Structures are given as C-alpha cells and as structure tokens.
Amino acid sequence: SLTINDVTPDDEGAYLCQANNGVGSGLSKLVQLKVHVGAHFAHKFGSQTVTKGQDVWIECLSLGENPIAIVVTRDGIPFDPNIDNRYEVIRNETNDAFGLRLHIRDTNRRDSALYTCSAHNRYGSDEYNHQIIVQEPPDIPENVRISEISSRSALISWMESFTGNTILTKYRLELKTSANSWQSSDTSVETIAGNENSFTIRGLKPITSYHIRVRAQNKLGFSAYCPDIHFTTQEEEPSGPPLHIQVFPLSARSLAVTFRAPAPETRNGRIQGYYLGYKALEMDTNFMFKKLAINELSNDGNQQNEVNITSLMANTKYAIVVQAFNG
Known part of the structure; x- marks a missing residue:
C-alpha cells in the first residue's frame, strides 16, 4: 500500500502499481488520484x-x-x-x-x-x-467643568471623547476675562499633555469674571473648541490700604479721621467696611478698634469717609490705623 501524508494538488494524477514474481507476465493496476481542495x-x-x-x-x-x-x-x-x-x-x-x-x-x-x-x-x-x-481629528472634549474656584485659581476638568482612532497628543486651553474677545492679546494659552484630563489654572485675579475653552489635538489636527465655560473667582482680603488717611483735632478729647477706599485693583472684592484702630503713643497698650460697616458711613466708601473718635485723653499723641475688609 502507499500512504501519502498531507496531500496537496501536486499529488494528483495516475499511480501505477505492478506486481511480478518472475512467473508469467505479472499484474498491474492503474489508480487515478483526484485531490479535492477545500476553500x-x-x-x-x-x-x-x-x-x-x-x-x-x-x-x-x-x-x-x-x-x-x-x-x-x-x-x-x-x-x-x-x-x-x-x-x-x-x-x-x-x-x-x-x-x-x-x-x-x-x-x-x-x-x-x-x-x-x-x-x-x-x-x-x-x-x-x-x-x-x-x-481623523478628535471630537470636542466632553463634560468640561470648572470646580475648586478660589480667589486666585480654579480647576478645569474634562472627559476624553472620540480620539480620532489615534493617540491624543495634547489639549489646548484658552482663558480670557469676560470683557475681552478671544482674539485679545490678553488671552492666555496653556498646553496640556494628551493623557491628562484636568488642569489647575493659577495666577487669576480675585472677584474677576473669566471665560475658558478647551480643544483636543492628535497627529491629524485639532477638534473644535468646547462651548465657553464662564466662572467668577472668589473675593480675598484687600491687598492695599485705605488711601488719603488724615487726622484732625476736633476738641481736647476728640479727633476726626478721614480716608478713602483702597485703590480698585487692590480691593479684591466689594469693600464691606473698615477697622479703625487708635492708641496713645506714649503708653504701652494695644490698639482699640472700632468696626465700621459701609452702611454706617456717610457714603458708599468710594468717596471720602469721616469718623470721629471721642473720649480721648487731653494733650496726648495718638497713633491711628485704618484697615479695609470685604467678604
């Protein structure tokens, strides 16, 4: 018998089998092999x-x-x-x-x-x-949010959307104040790695309204920007003192103190009032303070304010301090 392993189409054809023992003409058999090939x-x-x-x-x-x-x-x-x-x-x-x-x-x-x-x-x-x-270029980042807003910083976060079937290389974040356009030279730009999904924005100004937007990028280009996100930073204590502080004697035992609000860029919020402190210079004592709310003053605090201090000691020099507060 003949065994063919792993038959291929090349094995197809006629096979002749012959038997001869030296007596007579012998025997022969022609076998036709047909190989069928599966798909x-x-x-x-x-x-x-x-x-x-x-x-x-x-x-x-x-x-x-x-x-x-x-x-x-x-x-x-x-x-x-x-x-x-x-x-x-x-x-x-x-x-x-x-x-x-x-x-x-x-x-x-x-x-x-x-x-x-x-x-x-x-x-x-x-x-x-x-x-x-x-x-293709990626889709717009999804679920863009602003959180952890303080007076000087805020956290922006987002979710990755369709990447365009390739790796995101980076995100582009743009920030502007509400008063400016996106084409303004004051618009700030941050580049964030493509594997990040949040960024802390720093260097903001207190009680200021901002707009922010973000878009994704891969090797084929940028997505469109997400819709503008609006937020306002929180207040913080004034960073500048009241201005034009002057002291005038009213009598032997009283003084008049006049002052104006801190410069607008140092108020860091709406001024709610003032602390007025005074003490005798030649005495080792602490300042005595009066808390003055805006509604106790003669105007809204943007103009000149005047406060009288009474029941003082006669013929005595006094130190006067004025501090604004907000929030």
Whole structure:
C-alpha cells in the first residue's frame, strides 16, 4: 500500500502499481488520484490605517475547488454593500480560486471595523480577517467643568471623547476675562499633555469674571473648541490700604479721621467696611478698634469717609490705623 501524508494538488494524477514474481507476465493496476481542495485563504489577517476621506480596498482571495461562496461580515454582523453607494464589490473566479474585492470610497469613522471574509465549498471552509482603521481629528472634549474656584485659581476638568482612532497628543486651553474677545492679546494659552484630563489654572485675579475653552489635538489636527465655560473667582482680603488717611483735632478729647477706599485693583472684592484702630503713643497698650460697616458711613466708601473718635485723653499723641475688609 502507499500512504501519502498531507496531500496537496501536486499529488494528483495516475499511480501505477505492478506486481511480478518472475512467473508469467505479472499484474498491474492503474489508480487515478483526484485531490479535492477545500476553500482556504493563504493569509489569515490584514490591516489598513487610512485618513478619513481616503479609499480602501479589501482583497478576499479564497483558493480551492469551485464553486466557492464568500460571505462578508463587519464586526460579526452580516455586511450588505448595497446599503451605501460608497461600497462596491467586484468578484473574480478562476478554476482554482474565487476572489472578492470590496472597495470603500470616502471612508469615515463608521467604516472602522473588523471585516471577515468567510469562504466555503463542498470540501472545507476558512476565514480571512481584515482590520480597517479610519483616522481623523478628535471630537470636542466632553463634560468640561470648572470646580475648586478660589480667589486666585480654579480647576478645569474634562472627559476624553472620540480620539480620532489615534493617540491624543495634547489639549489646548484658552482663558480670557469676560470683557475681552478671544482674539485679545490678553488671552492666555496653556498646553496640556494628551493623557491628562484636568488642569489647575493659577495666577487669576480675585472677584474677576473669566471665560475658558478647551480643544483636543492628535497627529491629524485639532477638534473644535468646547462651548465657553464662564466662572467668577472668589473675593480675598484687600491687598492695599485705605488711601488719603488724615487726622484732625476736633476738641481736647476728640479727633476726626478721614480716608478713602483702597485703590480698585487692590480691593479684591466689594469693600464691606473698615477697622479703625487708635492708641496713645506714649503708653504701652494695644490698639482699640472700632468696626465700621459701609452702611454706617456717610457714603458708599468710594468717596471720602469721616469718623470721629471721642473720649480721648487731653494733650496726648495718638497713633491711628485704618484697615479695609470685604467678604
């Protein structure tokens, strides 16, 4: 007997078996071997990465004995090329192969998928998988929020959205005061690594209204900006003193103190009132303080204020201090 392991089409043909023992003419037998080849693919996997808008071709060439049938699925779901005129299927059949060529025009993100060609005939079946990755600029960052707002800083956070099927390289953050446009030279720009999803904004001014926006970037370009986020920083204690402090004697036991509010850029909020302190210079005592609310003064605090101090000691020098407060 003759055993052929791992039969291939090359083994097909006529085999002659002869037997002879030296007596007579001997015996012979002609055996015809027919090799049937099941449907199979020479390669099992392929992939393509393209930019949105480019065309792609998927080649599914099944070898084997015809008739061969090929069915295409996309991410495991039967694929019907007739649903979109961007798809075109070209079939080609030879004696020992059947080819299917899928042409996808003007690719978009929906075409990113695993395409599987399943071939079968009477003698076997096989699969070929082809991964298509369509890349494009990313989508707008999602769920952009401002939190942890203080007088000088705030935290902005966001969620990664569609990356464009490639790595995000960075985020671009722009900040401006509400009074300015985005084209203003005062607009500040921060660049944040693409694997981050939050950033602490520092160097802000107290009680100031800001707008902020952010966009993502990958190797193909930027997303659009997210809608503007508006926030206002908190107040903090005034960083400058009241201005134009003057002291006038009213009598032997009383003084008049006049002053104006701190400079606007040092108020850091709405001035709510003042602490007025006084003590005798030649005595080792602490300052005595009076708390003066704005509504106790003669005006809103932006003009000159006047406060009288009474019940003082006669013929005595006094030190006077005035401190503004807000919040």
